[in-house]
Amino acid sequence: ETGVTQSPTHLIKTRGQQVTLRCSSQSGHNTVSWYQQALGQGPQFIFQYYREEENGRGNFPPRFSGLQFPNYSSELNVNALELDDSALYLCASSLEQRMASYGYTFGSGTRLTVV
Amino acid sequence: KQEVTQIPAALSVPEGENLVLNCSFTDSAIYNLQWFRQDPGKGLTSLLLIQSSQREQTSGRLNASLDKSSGRSTLYIAASQPGDSATYLCAVANAGNMLTFGGGTRLMVKP
Numbered sequence: 001e002t003g004v005t006q007s008p009t010h011l012i013k014t015r016g017q018q019v020t021l022r023c024s025s026q027s028g029h030n031t032v033s034w035y036q037q038a039l040g041q042g043p044q045f046i047f048q049y050y051r052e053e054e055n056g057r058g059n060f061p062p063r064f065s066g067l068q069f070p071n072y073s074s075e076l077n078v079n080a081l082e083l084d085d086s087a088l089y090l091c092a093s094s095l096e097q098r099m100a101s102y103g104y105t106f107g108s109g110t111r112l113t114v115v
Numbered sequence: 116k117q118e119v120t121q122i123p124a125a126l127s128v129p130e131g132e133n134l135v136l137n138c139s140f141t142d143s144a145i146y147n148l149q150w151f152r153q154d155p156g157k158g159l160t161s162l163l164l165i166q167s168s169q170r171e172q173t174s175g176r177l178n179a180s181l182d183k184s185s186g187r188s189t190l191y192i193a194a195s196q197p198g199d200s201a202t203y204l205c206a207v208a209n210a211g212n213m214l215t216f217g218g219g220t221r222l223m224v225k226p
Contacts, residue, residue: 006158033213042119042204042216043159056211090158096212101166103149104214108158 002027004093004107012113013081021076021110023091031055032074033104034066035090043090049074050096078112086114117142117209121217128195129225136190136220138205143183146208150179150190153202153219162203163190195224 005024013019025032031050035043045058049068063079072093078085088111092104118141128134138148147166151159163172163179165188171180178191188205202221206214 031212035214035216042121042206042218043214045213045215048211048213056213058213088156092159092214094212101147101164103147103161103164103208105161106151106159111156 004091004105006089006091006107006110008110009108010111010113012115015081015083015114017081018077018079019081019112021078021089021091021112023074023076023093023107025072025074025091025093026105029093029095029105030072031094031096032068032072033092033094034074034076035092036060037088037090037109039087046076081114083114086112088112117207117215119205119207119215119217121203121205121220123220124218125221125223127223127225130195130197132195132224133191133193134195134222136192136203136205136222138188138190138217140186140188140207140215142207142209143186144209145183146210146212148179148181148188148205148207149214150177150188151204151206153204155202159204192222195222197224197226200224 033048034046037043048056088109091107150162165181176193202219204219206216
């Protein structure tokens with residue numbers, strides 16, 4: 001059983017650019033969530049995807065968008081990057097029907113630096 | 116809006132001590148509570164999950180308790196070791212299955 005894998009592991013972008021982060025969910029999981037973790041803080045919920053549709057969104061602007069594919073993998077896209085977008089981006093997967101019992105499995109994250 | 120607070124924010128103890136990390140939350144309508152470990156610059160490793168109907172879970176030297184009515188959870192680490200040094204995060208799951216995290220407790224166990 002594979003875990004959650006994220007790519008790339010590190011990324012440096014210039015302010016105003018666009019970035020795409022990728023996540024492969026754990027085998028058998030059908031729900032993917034994305035979190036942003038600024039240095040020294042707890043992760044903040046960005047959004048969740050279930051059956052290829054957005055299924056909940058945190059307090060993030062529309063320039064943060066995502067996709068979920070039929071194989072349950074997911075992308076996080078951020079447009080018009082700002083310096084404050086520098087953070088560790090974490091992907092988590094779960095099985096929607098068993099989330100209460102088994103919780104979430106997290107990937108190792110993508111470290112994004114905006115300069 | 117759910118809010119999660121972790122106390123203390125940082126903790127330094129000598130090896131071998133037993134210690135307690137605290138987590139409190141404002142909305143008791145949770146599905147579960149999860150404790151995670153995070154090493155510097157790394158992702159989250161799930162330690163324990165307590166469902167809303169449960170009172171505690173144990174794994175090795177770790178024991179987590181949940182008092183949903185008072186909005187509190189504790190993570191007990193027995194006989195701490197230098198390898199336990201990390202940031203410990205608690206997170207609660209509410210309707211919509213999103214997780215709300217606390218700010219974490221940074222633990223340093225000195226040899």
